[in-house]
Amino acid sequence: MEQLFLASGGKLRARWREAFPAARVFSLIGDIPDEAARLQQVVWLDITGLDVAQRLSRLREVVASGYRVVVMSATPAEAEAFEALNAGAVGYCHVEAAPEQLREVALVVAHGGLWMLPELVQRLMSVSLRVMSRLAPEHPELDALTARELMVAEQVALGASNREIAGTLDITERTVKAHLSVIFEKLHLRDRVQLALVMNNVPTATSVN
Incomplete structure (x- = not known):
């Protein structure tokens, strides 16, 4: 494009x-x-x-x-x-x-x-947690994720960038991107913002089966 x-x-x-x-x-x-x-x-x-x-x-x-x-x-x-x-x-x-x-x-x-920016994803997540604190949290079905994919998802939930995730998990940034693509597909999400919210039990516009 x-x-x-x-x-x-x-x-x-x-x-x-x-x-x-x-x-x-x-x-x-x-x-x-x-x-x-x-x-x-x-x-x-x-x-x-x-x-x-x-x-x-x-x-x-x-x-x-x-x-x-x-x-x-x-x-x-x-x-x-x-x-x-x-x-x-x-x-x-x-x-x-x-x-x-x-x-x-x-x-x-x-x-x-x-x-x-990754640091702003963390801010958005914190704001959303406060706004949604009185609602019953969703519990996304994460069994479909492999152990490594779950580790990557948890790092995104903390607001880490791809480079930071790669350093923490001792993998390449290319591998991080590949994991994220699979995670988005499995959880029916569009981006890391939704993933961060879902991982922290904040309801999003996209429901997770």
Whole structure:
């Protein structure tokens, strides 16, 4: 899938180009070809230098145009992340994220998932636990997971990144990604955010059989 970037000045950063050699960058939402919206393409929105009102206005405009949006921030913060997701973004990451991480974000979003920085997943999980504390917890059926898959899932529940999981379990990041793909399929989940919530007995929109 083609990757489209929206940034003031229309400059494609080196890391973006390294992650997606065929990526295109635009200065204004109106410059993006109409067919991209019809295909529900992903637009990476660089909010560097924008104040709160500007970034919300820009984000809402892009979402309303039919795109799935990943917000890119120079100074990622919890409040800004939740603000972006609440306004319709499907992803939130650092504007200078490593190319490998950008490709990981693209893969998750392309499959209908939600992507956030691992540390923010932990924050979201904590907030959700407080909000749902009075409800009877769900107990996901985890018997389908192997011992290693369960260990990976438990690390995600703690908010660990793929690199941290690899170091803790003495496996490669590629293996971690492979385990996560299998876990999502077995538990009928879309992304690590849902997995973290499920592992902590917080009900999600996706039920687990």
